[in-house]
Amino acid sequence: MTDSSEIGTYPSSWKKAPFIKNSFVRWLIIVGGAIYLAAALGTMNIDLERVKEGLPRAQRFLEAFFPPNFSDNRGVLWEGIAESIWMAIISTVAGIALSIPIGLGAARNLAPAWVYLFCRGIIAASRTFPEIILAIFAVKLFGFGPFAGFIALSLGTIGFYAKLLAEDIENSSASQAEAVKATGANWFQWVNYSIQPQVMPRMIGLSIYRLDINFRESAVVGIVGGGGIGATLNTSFSRYEFDTAAAILIIIILIVMFMEYTSSFFRKWVQ
């Protein structure tokens, strides 16, 4: 049946289909990527001598980390942790309280165009700058201490929470909203009974996630003077008390692990 010419044209091996189908685009990306990498690595000024010098230092450094010193000689460790926790809680609450009106305003299906643009602007501004930069300015304005950290973290929360809230509202089912509207509900009743039940489970999960982020961020706003455990960590680095720094890092990791565990538990419970 089959004649030899047909067998000849039939491919005898199979090749995996490439990820990017257009071969011109594929080669453009490969060549462009290679040129960029060469340029980037070329201008990075990697000082191998310095790295070589640093390796024994890294070893000594890691040795200094162990055993971690939880004894808290200067009495600031637990105070710093507590301050971070309070700061994380209060900034999450304040941030969410600010996010709710902004998030409602930034949902296209709830707000008129000018409110929408205004609220989206706030969100974009808050998302652009990292918490640290917000913290630098908060420290300049409000002085050193946890209050500056609180302000920075609250502002950072808006960009995250309001954006997700707005997106969730935009994705919520319109038919439920319509049904509630048909009963003659006013705007607040409408939002309360049709939108809120739809977005609530996810929002509770996200608020716990944000608490987790705020706690982690509170560990760094201290580096620029925003209070919390970051200040303690920074001091212990500058005083070369690496065993204390190791203890702080371990405590941070444990608290974050605990929070992650509780947040997954909470989310299951809410849904």
Add this chain to the structure above:
Amino acid sequence: MPASTNNGIETWRLRTSKEQWIRWVCWLIGIAIIMYAWQMISEKTIWFFVADAPNQAADISSRMVPPKWSYMAKLWKPVWDTINIATIGTIMAMAIAVPVAFATARNTTPNIVVRTIGLFVIVSSRSVNSLIWALILVFILGPGVLAGTIAIGLRSVGFCAKLIYESIEEIDHTQVEAIEATGASGSQKMIFGILPQVLPTIAGVGIYRWDINIRESTILGLVGAGGIGLQLNGSLNTLAWTQVSLILIVILVTVFISEWVSAKVRGAII
């Protein structure tokens, strides 16, 4: 249906009395914690400075305009460094994160010990902020771009690995079974059965993380790890407010461009 009886007339209620009470107690506890937290923060606050904040804000903003545009000439190199820190850091992170993700995902992990180690790597990388990684690495490697790049890389491993391993756990098993039925070995199953399914996720996560890393690498300079943060720190310390405002504008533009690029590329992939 929960209802309350009032003068013999049943009225609809959203919740039963028990639910109502539980909610009430939860709210009470929540508010008590918040009030206590606020108390702790306000104890450590010097309210005089807070009251003075509007004056300070007005003062600083009047010093910040107009931005010193001529300073831009000195900023091109730091911006280039910042982008490199983010890009090479992300590439490094992905190179580590993909194997870690495969070792951690429930359906591809060799055994429970490896999975636990993988989870530990992911959590510790995620818990420690890139600024703290940078602080440590500057001690070891000396100040510069390299410390920043490695800091970004180490920080991103956990994030990327977590998202990738979750998507590996959610793959369609029939495809893997089909590959297995052809007599494929373990590694072939991985390459032809699992990898094609998660490749879009891997690419998407990489791009998404790159976008976040651009933002993070702008601040690494505060602890000496290179990038535009160095200039920002220098300008803040010398109170050169017109330079600060220019740097902030540059960061804003860089972040917007990276966000736009990331959205475009992700749209093309997924």
